[in-house]
Amino acid sequence: xxxxxxxxxxxxxxxxxxxxxxxxxxxxxxxxxxxxxxxxxxxxxxxxxxxxxxxxxxxxxxxxxxxxxxxxxxxxxxxxxxxxxxxxxxxxxxxxxxxxxxxxxxxxxxxxxxxxxxxxx
Amino acid sequence: xxxxxxxxxxxxxxxxxxxxxxxxxxxxxxxxxxxxxxxxxxxxxxxxxxxxxxxxxxxxxxxxxxxxxxxxxxxxxxxxxxxxxxxxxxxxxxxxxxxxxxxxxxxxxxxxxxx
Numbered sequence: 001x002x003x004x005x006x007x008x009x010x011x012x013x014x015x016x017x018x019x020x021x022x023x024x025x026x027x028x029x030x031x032x033x034x035x036x037x038x039x040x041x042x043x044x045x046x047x048x049x050x051x052x053x054x055x056x057x058x059x060x061x062x063x064x065x066x067x068x069x070x071x072x073x074x075x076x077x078x079x080x081x082x083x084x085x086x087x088x089x090x091x092x093x094x095x096x097x098x099x100x101x102x103x104x105x106x107x108x109x110x111x112x113x114x115x116x117x118x119x120x121x
Numbered sequence: 122x123x124x125x126x127x128x129x130x131x132x133x134x135x136x137x138x139x140x141x142x143x144x145x146x147x148x149x150x151x152x153x154x155x156x157x158x159x160x161x162x163x164x165x166x167x168x169x170x171x172x173x174x175x176x177x178x179x180x181x182x183x184x185x186x187x188x189x190x191x192x193x194x195x196x197x198x199x200x201x202x203x204x205x206x207x208x209x210x211x212x213x214x215x216x217x218x219x220x221x222x223x224x225x226x227x228x229x230x231x232x233x234x235x236x
Binding site: 110112 | 164
């Protein structure tokens with residue numbers, strides 16, 4: 001079974017609009033982390049945002065926010081005020097395993113299939 | 122955050138040859154990882170490179186095909202052996218970013234084309 005599911009192969013958004021990229025996950029581990037990465041055409045993987053399973057509040061990083069719904073096992077990425085430079089592949093990922101108070105975790109990272117976001121001017 | 126570099130950035134190789142990819146981290150890290158990303162696909166973990174011990178390989182990946190070295194806490198190599206066109210992929214090295222966010226930072230990747 002897929003541990004990370006991204007159901008949107010491609011998404012389009014108008015510049016300056018907000019867009020939500022969907023991600024659902026499957027785990028029985030109570031301790032896990034959820035990540036979003038951006039991969040432009042250059043191929044590099046750019047870390048965007050992180051949400052821990054014990055975090056009470058949704059994570060935010062600038063124009064990125066994570067809509068974390070633990071009971072539904074979803075971790076959707078919201079990009080506000082889209083820019084042309086946001087056009088890229090976006091990956092949701094999960095890391096299961098032990099997470100201590102300092103945040104150190106040793107589980108492996110499992111990626112979803114990705115969503116290609118295209119921002120139109 | 123950790124800064125990761127990889128060499129080479131890209132290469133075109135002949136079938137049957139081997140290529141060694143180097144990964145350098147600017148700080149000491151416990152865990153380093155090697156991923157493969159085939160064209161149009163997601164990332165798949167090849168193995169976890171452990172300092173001072175054998176690498177831990179994921180299902181479908183074997184040491185004879187992808188030998189890995191981890192001589193110290195800042196460096197690792199991945200060799201793609203006896204290459205075939207199916208090995209054409211981006212190979213990415215990553216490392217734990219530190220004790221707070223659990224994130225993994227990635228190198229820029231190595232684009233490999235096998236003819």
